[in-house]
Amino acid sequence: MAATAISPAAARARRRRRRRTRTYGLAFLFLSPWIVGFLLFLVYPMVASLYFSFTHYDLLNSPRWIGLANYKYMLENDPFFWQAVRNTAWMIVIGLPLRLFWALMTATLLTMKVSGQRYYRTLYYLPTMVPPVAAALAFTYLLNPDLGPVNGVLAHLGIPGPLWFFDPSWSKPALVLLSLWGAGDAMIIYLAGLLDVPQTQIEAAKIDGANAVRRYWHVTLPSISPVIFFTLVTGLIWTFQTFTEAYVAGNTTSGQKDTLGEPQGSLLFYAIWLYQQGFRYFNMGYASALAWVLFGATMLCTLVLIKSSERWVHVEGNQ
Amino acid sequence: MSALAAHERARRQRILHSVARHSVLIGVGVVFVSPFVFVIFTALMTRDQALTRAIWPSPFRFQNFYDVLDQQPLLRWTWNTFLISSLSSIGVVLSCTPPAYALARMRFRGRNAVFLLVLSTMMLPIQVTIIPLYVLFSHLGWIGSLKPLIIPGFFGDAFSIFLLRQFFMTIPNALTDAARVDGASELRLMLRVVVPLAKPALVAVFLFNFLYCWNDLFAPLLYLGANPDSYTISLGLSEFRSSRHVDYELMMAACVLFTLPVTVLFFLAQRAFVEGVTVTGVKG
């Protein structure tokens, strides 16, 4: 043992420090796969794309600094940018709430006490198993104005079916139909939440004389509001990036594969315009600028949503 | 009214309610099921019939499934998709278990901050990172190969870490405390105590990632677009039109073949899915 005297307290403190360092070191080690991924596949690309957004970069030559020219062009000289913004906003304001509402309604149906409830649940969830590309292709056929069964059924009922994906006013609603069909993922989450509603509160409401609708509005919905909030936030972030179904549908119904977003740009969503700029025209600097604007808009809307949640999301104990 | 009559009436009402409920459920069910039915029927039609409004195929043409495999390199696409999905998912499980363990069961200052950071990365639109990543991969010569879709899986995935962390936290502390007292290292705790108990969650993570990769279009579109030999099924099908020979009956047959494997997988692993979803969605 050392000749210098160490007080027991100091020795304990040193042991604690060593242990903490060891814990930190160990934690760091455990976290390292994610940390490397974070730095390499997230931080680096973010910084790089911010840099690209101030350049003109076509992949064949090195990036050429142009300052704010990309952003200026975006806001002042690019009508397709605004069309993309409008289309995406439509999806967020109309498509997303419709989808979540449908998911909530079907989830509520699935809470009914009937025999074989399990099978209905599987059935409703099944469409989410279909790969988005296959689902989109299937719907381009189902909603084909002349060959598809949907218009066939409508014709039987005497209703002239719209041109769906071939009509700019109906192409987005057609996409919404597709998303309703596959709303099972949100539905399952809502179902779990609905099954978790405290029965005591329901009983209490019943005793107070509330009917089913009032019980739903005053007890059930507040109880699942955290779940609704979760699906709203994730749905919002996801809807900003609408791409796959619109890409496939636009590709398959337009006669040409060079212009995306047909018909008449009605399916030109933000992510599609970004893809076209970056990977068809190889305007990578401009596409990076578009990406950062998207990021900003997503963050802003998410923050607004989170702030608003304080008013309508009921956390346990915040009655 | 006699007790028997009242009993009868109550029973009738119960049956009526049951029928009503089932009808509604079936009605909505028809909406969900009919696309499957129409697609499968069309996949079995002849070309001439597919160009009409007929619903019922006559004759049945099972050969369409063979034809589409013949006309498009569907088998190669399937192999590529399978490679990507399975390897990447293995990578995710391997690379997300330690971070999730650290965030769930190791105590260190800033643990919550790191967790929030991990969560926040889920909110980042991928568009912000794809262009420099594309440039990076193209400098590495990986564009056109399957590497850009597999390698990043070995470096963590926020959603999987989240899922595993939630699950790991449900394991009683008593189990690990006891082992810790016996002098077990964290590594051993993770491998011998936590992981065996967390098998359902690990399976769920694997399946979620497998499904994601199987279905993904965007990443394959970006990184594989230059090399038709490495197409995935989603990429190959999305270009059905540009391959210059589109026929609806073949397209539908291809969709059926594309959907079948994951549907089967889903049925086999149904419980794992639902458990995984519940852990994250509700108590978030």
Next chain:
Amino acid sequence: MRRPLLAALACAITFSALATGAATAPAADHKPVTITFWSAYTTRELHDYQLAFVGFHKKYPWITVKGTGNIQDDKITAAINGGNAPDALLSFSPNNTGKFCSSGAWQNLNDRIAKEKFNLTQFPKVALSYSGYKGVQCSLPALADAYGIYMNTAMLKAAGFTSPPKTLSELTTMAKKLTVRNPDGSLKRVGLNPLFGHYETISDGLRQAYGAPWFDAKGQPVLSKDPRWAAMLKWQKALVDWYGYDKLRKFTAASADEFGASNDFEIGRVAMQYDGEWRTAFIKNEHPELKYTTAPFPAADGQAAQYGSGPIAGDIVAIPKGSKHPDEAWLLIKYLASDTDAVVGLSNRLRNLPTTKAANSSPKLDKDPNFAPFFKIFTNTKSEFNPLTPIGQQYGDTFQAFATKWQAGKVSDLTKGLQGLDKQISDELKQASAGNAP
């Protein structure tokens, strides 16, 4: 000490073989090498094109060519950047020649051409216009396309027409008379489908019919300044409105894939169709029983001098940056572009236009009466290729987006609309050169 000498001898032999263009016995030092060749062809056309490699292999037995199809320009750009570019390639869209030439994505061939005294005049001038940019010859023309009008013989006869339309007014009359409607008013058979965004780019044909230029001498768009654009758009819309835009839309939505066997013209859903010369090959393959004739697309009334011309498109072969075997690649693209037998064979199989004067006068060229008008269109002095710009095909896309809105009736003020379009294209051009020294 003998090795460098042997190598020099091999070089000399190879060089002389190249210079004379004659097939010589390969020097013993020609190591067998496999080179890769990418093209945009698919299925039948790919097979037919790659038969040319057989003749190439006979001429240069140590070189084997491995071909890959379905490669478009964006894939090529990615490959060049990724360092796995092919040795040689064929591109369908010379619109990007401007971009690729100036950035070196396609190698500058000037030196090779000068060294071997390779004769560029064997190619028609219009073909050279899209294979080089600002003095840099970075590709060679390899088969061309010309566009005209296809007419169903039986249907025209039944309606009393004996000759092809020479003016747009005649076309209008014929299209209307050849149209058959169903009892409920929907379209059963369409005389000519004038919709933008369907099958081939008919706006190119119409532009050629009017002789309307895209850009002025300074390279700025003139769609709102030259009255022919407005005239052309008005003609198109008048015909679309006669059909009924919605009815035409519905009819088009049920059209099968353009390159499948159920192409509208091939199965008789339309009586006349604007199409390229390669359609003759498709018809021969898929519907040999179809009786049809071809002719140049009609000229606008008052633009009679334009008659006989048509839009030109072409394929080019090039050596990309990063090619691992550029010398062998040069042999290949030279062969594909200028070897008479090869060009004639390719033209016969694919029914594309041969791009050398020698091939065109070759007796081995298939004398198909339906094919002959296209060659005349190709050599007509007024036939044009869409001008090359630094933004590649982007201005064409921008125009198409406008045109599809126009035909749907969504543009209330055409003049204002065209001015906006001019500004948009001008801005795109400006953006592409942002940051460059003025």
